[in-house]
Amino acid sequence: MKVKEVCQKINLGLLAGGEGLEREITGLYICDLLSWVMSHAVKGNAWITVQTHSNIIAVATLLDMSCIIIPEDMEVEEETLKKANEEKMPLLRSSQNSYDLVKEFLNHGIGK
Amino acid sequence: MSAIKYTFQIEKDDFSRAGEASSSIKKILMQVGSEPSLTRRVAIATYEAEMNIVIHSDGGTISVMIDPKCVMVLAKDNGPGIENIELAMKEGYSTATDRIREMGFGAGMGLSNMKKCSDEFSIESKIGEGTTIMMNMCVKEGE
Numbered sequence: 256m257k258v259k260e261v262c263q264k265i266n267l268g269l270l271a272g273g274e275g276l277e278r279e280i281t282g283l284y285i286c287d288l289l290s291w292v293m294s295h296a297v298k299g300n301a302w303i304t305v306q307t308h309s310n311i312i313a314v315a316t317l318l319d320m321s322c323i324i325i326p327e328d329m330e331v332e333e334e335t336l337k338k339a340n341e342e343k344m345p346l347l348r349s350s351q352n353s354y355d356l357v358k359e360f361l362n363h364g365i366g367k
Numbered sequence: 368m369s370a371i372k373y374t375f376q377i378e379k380d381d382f383s384r385a386g387e388a389s390s391s392i393k394k395i396l397m398q399v400g401s402e403p404s405l406t407r408r409v410a411i412a413t414y415e416a417e418m419n420i421v422i423h424s425d426g427g428t429i430s431v432m433i434d435p436k437c438v439m440v441l442a443k444d445n446g447p448g449i450e451n452i453e454l455a456m457k458e459g460y461s462t463a464t465d466r467i468r469e470m471g472f473g474a475g476m477g478l479s480n481m482k483k484c485s486d487e488f489s490i491e492s493k494i495g496e497g498t499t500i501m502m503n504m505c506v507k508e509g510e
Contacts, residue, residue: 289418290476293411294483306471310418313386317393317410334383342390 256280256365258322258345261301265359267324267347270331272339278321283360285353289314296320301360303353307331312338312346322346326353370434371399377420377427377444382470385421388429389413399433402506408484409438412502415477416442422467424498437505448494456482456490 259276262269269276281299286292287306296302298319304311307329315323322345325331331346339346349356373395375388393410401409413429420427420442427444449455455462456478463473478500482488487503 287471288474288476289471290415290474290480293414294476294480298407304471308470309383310386310470310472313390313414316390317386317414318407 256363258301258347261360261363261365262345262347264363264365265349265356267349270325270339270346270348271336272322272343272345274340275322275343275345278345280321280365283357283365284320285357293318303356305329307335309334309338311335312342312344315344316342320344324349324356326351326356370432371395372430372432374428374430375417377417377429379421379424379426381421385418386414389417392429392431395431396433396438401433401438405438405504405506408504409440412481412484412504413440413442415480416440416500416502418472419477420444422463422472427497437503440500440502440504442498442500442502444497444499446495446497448496449490449492449498450494452490452492 258278261280279299280301284296284300285303287304292314296318300320301322301324302315302320303324303326311323325348328350392413396406416429424444425446430441432439454460458479459475461473461475467473485502486505489501492498
């Protein structure tokens with residue numbers, strides 16, 4: 256399913272990187288240790304993380320992830336939004352926590 | 368196609384630009400049509416090398432030499448050097464500060480990730496002089 260469709264289905268707010276909304280989500284990955292993410296996440300993953308600094312855009316771009324989702328309405332740094340736009344990497348935000356987000360994804364059959 | 372070489376300057380503590388060198392290297396590999404799993408390994412290895420230089424060193428460079436089947440990466444910094452390489456290579460060991468760890472770095476996986484991604488890996492370090500890491504990655508049979 257495309258990032259664009261998922262945004263509508265589970266009510267994710269688009270913060271930046273709107274030019275990448277056609278990317279295909281193939282699964283979910285949740286982790287905040289960047290080196291761990293680098294070695295385990297794969298292409299197409301939607302990545303849920305509480306890290307909000309601009310380096311997350313580099314990680315997501317290097318791995319060809321489909322989007323980044325910031326949970327629980329966390330504030331995101333301006334630099335991160337700028338980088339997301341430059342790299343066309345959708346940066347999304349939800350009021351829900353990571354666990355509830357996963358439940359929503361499963362309810363909609365995304366990443367199954 | 369003969370080998371092409373690029374060199375990137377990496378600044379100490381420059382977190383706002385950290386990741387730009389590895390991102391540029393990945394884009395170059397995609398442009399030359401490099402095999403996807405080789406591209407992934409180079410992306411991971413150069414990202415880790417870049418972050419290590421930003422976090423732990425006094426600055427340095429990352430050079431890549433790209434030919435159709437192999438990518439050679441040379442990461443060189445200006446110090447301060449690693450006291451105990453064996454310990455530094457151990458997964459989970461890190462000298463990163465609490466501030467760095469809160470940002471999600473300092474997992475102690477950088478060097479081991481680099482080694483895992485490489486077909487050949489070597490590291491040399493001298494206190495007061497710096498650290499040099501050489502990695503060679505080639506397309507695997509059947510890819």
